[in-house]
Amino acid sequence: MTQIKATKLTDTYTLSNGLKIPVLGFGTFEAADGQEAYQSTLWALKHGYRHIDTAAAYGNEESVGRAIKDSGVAREDLFVTTKLWNTEHNYDKAKVALASSLKKLQLDYLDLYLIHWPNPQSVREEFGEDGWKSNNADIWKYFEEAYDAGLVKSIGVSNFLIKHLEELKKTAKILPMVNQIRLTPSDQQEELVKYDNENNILNEAYSPLERNGFNNNEAVLNIGTKYNKTVQQVLLRWSLEKGFLPLPKSTHEQYIQSNTDVFDFELSQEDTALLDGLSGTAGAHNDPDTATF
Ligand SMILES: NC(=O)c1ccc[n+]([C@@H]2O[C@H](COP(=O)([O-])OP(=O)(O)OC[C@H]3O[C@@H](n4cnc5c(N)ncnc54)[C@H](OP(=O)(O)O)[C@@H]3O)[C@@H](O)[C@H]2O)c1
Structure with a gap:
């Protein structure tokens, strides 16, 4: 993975297989699902985003797919990600799930x-405490086949901890190219980030706006004032400067647009240190081994 200092929305990182992925x-x-997902995706594409992150579990793939189609943006200029949900955790179900996602999105292939x-x-309940090990190996086998067949241009994981990645490595022929995890100044997951970087796995940052949990934080507000930027723009800049790939969500056109305006300033070392110091002051990721879904 080559990490770059991003200067515009369509700048890219390069995944371990050579695929380019827009930095935001x-x-x-x-x-x-319906008007909200359709309209917000359409606005995003209008304002220059070329990378869309959805998931089967979000229940909005059809609306996202319709917006992609109606936007008129060429398929080769887009990067579309979706995710296999927890109820589909075996080889056969994964195969059906990918076909269903592609159909809903009206796409011939996914980018990720x-x-x-x-x-x-459900896997813990059915297969016991260690069930996830063979379960993930089984799913990954299908992911590799789908990759070889060209149905997906890259494959990866989300919410995986080091132990899950180490286990997957034992049977994988192709290593994950991405790990999408919760990453904000409040939850920096340093060891995992380091592991991912050392293993050529790109860190995608979900909930990069801290789900608005820093909106009243004086330190972040002051930094924003200094650069004439919003709290959200400061958080996105922090994420990019860490080499992460942030995935901000909004359903408001004004926010969708302003969240792209993060390429014309750089945080000083002092301000980065202030943001780094906010660890544990807002939200944190769910423990994937005990989450109740
Ligand atoms: N892999 C996973 O398990 C996982 C988990 C969570 C999220 N994700 C991905 O990461 C994406 C982002 O995470 P998230 O949706 O949890 O949270 P987020 O992007 O950190 O925050 C979204 C919230 O911020 C608000 N917002 C956005 N821009 C704003 C602005 N400029 N000013 C004020 N408010 C603003 C949005 O409001 P409005 O919508 O009302 O505009 C929404 O309430 C998700 O949509 C999803 O694609 C993945």
């Missing part, structure tokens, strides 16, 4: 397909 993506979690969570509650 548009999140769609909780964008309701992710295992959404490494250790769903």
Whole structure:
């Protein structure tokens, strides 16, 4: 993975297989299926985003797909990610799930397909505490086949911890190219980030705006004032300067647009240190081994 200092929305990182991925993506979690997801995706594409992040679990793939189609943006200029949900955790189900996602999105191929969570509650209940090990190996086998068949241009994981990645490595022929995890100044997951970097796995940052949890934080507000930027723009800049790939979500055109305006300033070392110091002051990721879904 080559890490660059991004200067515009369409700048790219390069994944371990050579695929280019735009440095900032548009999140769609909780964008309701129908008009909301459709309109916000359309706005995102209008304002220059070329990377869209959805998931089967978000229930909005059809609306996202319709917006992609209606936008008129050429398929080869887009990067589209979706994710395999927890209820589809075996080889056969993964195959059906990918076909269903492609159909809903009206696409012939995905740019990135992710295992959404490494250790769903249903897998724990059915196969016991260590069930996730063979379970993920089984799914990954299908991911590799889909990759070889050209149905997906890259494959990766989400919410995987080091132990899940180490286990997957034992049977994988192709290593994950991406790990999509919660990353903000409040939850920096340093060891995992380091591991991913050392293993050529790109860190995608979900909930990069801290789900608005820093909106009233004086330190972040002061930094924003200094650069004439919003709290959200400061958080996105922090994410990019760490070499992460942030995926901000919004359903408001004004926010969708302003979240792209993050390429004309650089945080000083002092301000980066202030943001780094906010660890544990807002939200944190769910433990994938105990999450109740
Ligand atoms: N892999 C996973 O398990 C996982 C988990 C969570 C998220 N994700 C991905 O990451 C994406 C982003 O994460 P997220 O949706 O949890 O949270 P987020 O992007 O950190 O925050 C979204 C919230 O911020 C608000 N917002 C956005 N821009 C704003 C602005 N400029 N000013 C004020 N408010 C603003 C949005 O409001 P409005 O929508 O009302 O505009 C929404 O309430 C998701 O959509 C999804 O694609 C992945």
